Amino acid sequence: MTGCEIDGHDVLHDKWGNHQWVYDPVTDKHYDAECPEGVDDWKQLPFYNR
Known part of the structure; x- marks a missing residue:
């Protein structure tokens, strides 16, 4: 993806730490390995719904 951004957010759970994903402004969607x-x-990423 051209022009994409890598973003991240701290999770409120010590076990998992934080998670990073890719945001594509062209499609206006967020992607990670579990949600291609x-x-x-x-x-809505699966990581945050566990």
Whole structure:
């Protein structure tokens, strides 16, 4: 993806630490290894719904 950004967010769980994902402004979606199809909001990534 050209022009994508790598973003991250600290998780409120000591075991997992933080997580990083890719945001593509062209598709306006957030991607990570578990969600290659992308989601509209980073809070919808599977990592944050465990």
